[in-house]
Amino acid sequence: MQFIDLQAQRVRIEEKINKAVKDAIEGGAYIMGPQLREFEAQLAEFGQACHAIGCANGTDALALPLMAWGIGEGDAVFCPSFTFCATGEVAPWVGATPIFVDIDPATYNLDPVQLEKTILAVQEQGKLVPKVVIAVDLFGQPANYPEIKSICDRYDLKLIADSAQGFGCTLNGKHPVHWADVATTSFFPAKPLGCYGDGGAVLTGDEELVEVIRSIQVHGKGKDKYDNVRIGLNSRLDTLQAAILIEKLAIFADEIEKRNEIAARYNKGLRSNKVSVPHVIEGGISSWAQYTIEHPDRNGLQAHLKEKDIPTAIYYPIPLHRQTAYKDFPAPLSMQVSEEKASSVISLPMHPYLDRKSQDKIIDAVTSFN
Numbered sequence: 001m002q003f004i005d006l007q008a009q010r011v012r013i014e015e016k017i018n019k020a021v022k023d024a025i026e027g028g029a030y031i032m033g034p035q036l037r038e039f040e041a042q043l044a045e046f047g048q049a050c051h052a053i054g055c056a057n058g059t060d061a062l063a064l065p066l067m068a069w070g071i072g073e074g075d076a077v078f079c080p081s082f083t084f085c086a087t088g089e090v091a092p093w094v095g096a097t098p099i100f101v102d103i104d105p106a107t108y109n110l111d112p113v114q115l116e117k118t119i120l121a122v123q124e125q126g127k128l129v130p131k132v133v134i135a136v137d138l139f140g141q142p143a144n145y146p147e148i149k150s151i152c153d154r155y156d157l158k159l160i161a162d163s164a165q166g167f168g169c170t171l172n173g174k175h176p177v178h179w180a181d182v183a184t185t186s187f188f189p190a191k192p193l194g195c196y197g198d199g200g201a202v203l204t205g206d207e208e209l210v211e212v213i214r215s216i217q218v219h220g221k222g223k224d225k226y227d228n229v230r231i232g233l234n235s236r237l238d239t240l241q242a243a244i245l246i247e248k249l250a251i252f253a254d255e256i257e258k259r260n261e262i263a264a265r266y267n268k269g270l271r272s273n274k275v276s277v278p279h280v281i282e283g284g285i286s287s288w289a290q291y292t293i294e295h296p297d298r299n300g301l302q303a304h305l306k307e308k309d310i311p312t313a314i315y316y317p318i319p320l321h322r323q324t325a326y327k328d329f330p331a332p333l334s335m336q337v338s339e340e341k342a343s344s345v346i347s348l349p350m351h352p353y354l355d356r357k358s359q360d361k362i363i364d365a366v367t368s369f370n
């Protein structure tokens, strides 16, 4: 049994992928080829955004808008501590300071009440200027965008939806970019919409921002290719990966449905007085990058499942504010929920091609552990 079975998906669309790869290689436009433009248009449509911009990975996708907005020294970028490090990493890249905020215990996502308190604490200190909030759709489920957005409006902050794990998730039928200035995603192979290498994208409705990001991602190019008008970087999505992603996007909605069916079965079979199953925000549909439960003896459960050949993973064992590289950015308020979750969460196998027999085996193995 595999934690995420990428080969099952490849086999499903093998012929289409092979043809797409062959066409892209024969086409010869390896950088910024027509498949990239086609994929960007399809991705924007899927994510309900006016524009999508392919880039090199999901981390660059977060950094590009920060660079475009001129975020830098003296600026505060608020983000959850219970997330993959890339969310917090991009603030120091541009010279800004990541300010960690605790999470909602039910959803693992940014707690709006804590967010506002943290913004006020930073304002009170008077050393940094609040500028940006990065909300994360952790494990695939949408953050509380209506509340986070109204806080951003109140304090005049930009909002980024880090949807690297959550691309495809919705809240009341709307994708995160409905509320966020920018939504980002990652095409790292294990993400819900992954390619066969590294890749990422920025989605936005802001046309001016698109122009600046398209310049930054190609070394700050101006109208003339050899007149660079700003300091940029090299962050493009390969034509080959775009060609692969076109085929994967075509089955993505179906895959999200399959993930939701599996999650519903897991929920039903696993809920007990020891095991707490995921709680998706009301009106939300998760893209289930991970199916994460909590157990008081998480490590014991992991060993028990390993014995039965069931792979698991711990996302995340150490919240960012506790990690060596982030010690210089102490969280202003309590991170109690993030710390508790780090010691009790465990993620079970989750992918659209997990058959019923395997699901039942996993459910039996978890429920047989006391």
Ligand SMILES: *Cc1c(COP(=O)(O)O)cnc(C)c1O
Pocket: 057, 058, 059, 060, 083, 084, 086, 087, 136, 162, 164, 165, 185, 186, 187, 188, 198, 199, 200
């Ligand atoms: C994977 C991930 C990223 C970064 O994506 P890469 O493509 O690996 O750079 C950013 N944020 C979150 C929450 C992620 O899970």
